[in-house]
Amino acid sequence: MDKPMSDSHFKLMSFGYKFRDFFLPRMNVLKEAGIKPGFHVLDYGCGPGGYIIAAAELVGKSGKIYALDIHPLAIQRVQSITSKKQLTNVETICSDCKTGLPDKSIDVALLFDTLHGLSEPNEVLAELHRVLKPNGILSLSDHHLKEDEIRTKITDKGLFRLLRKGERVYNFSKVG
């Protein structure tokens, strides 16, 4: 399975995301994912937590955000954001695939800018399929991949079908 990138690479990436998030606030992206108050959302490959504040706001106090990453620095960053902003609805998970979450417990799984780097994408997709509710959404963007690569990788095993292509994200629905 995957190994975390070096700490220096992670810090450089996090620095770059500060500019990205300044010029295109993450709320604008998340609005396309269809997150509603009370939803349980898994941010798979959360990185330094660019989506966390906006996601926590969208689900509200009755909802929950699970922020998962393979990198311990990502987990530290998200924990620091949640304590600074006093977010009580965010939980972190350090993992390279398994979430430890119950079957059919997640309304929306976010896979933003992460698919291209997964060495075992089908294992991760099977885990996301397991935790998603029957009408759950996998919301995805990946500027490293072309549209046909994204569609093929996600729908190839018959676990997801394309529901909607938005301006910035693809929303897939769970099959079965």
Ligand SMILES: C[S@@+](CC[C@H](N)C(=O)[O-])C[C@H]1O[C@@H](n2cnc3c(N)ncnc32)[C@H](O)[C@@H]1O
């Ligand atoms: C390019 S960053 C994207 C971060 C975030 N989603 C965003 O768009 O702001 C990809 C993240 O995926 C994480 N990652 C890579 N392989 C992983 C795996 N197998 N399981 C969980 N996280 C992984 C990396 O540590 C990194 O933080």
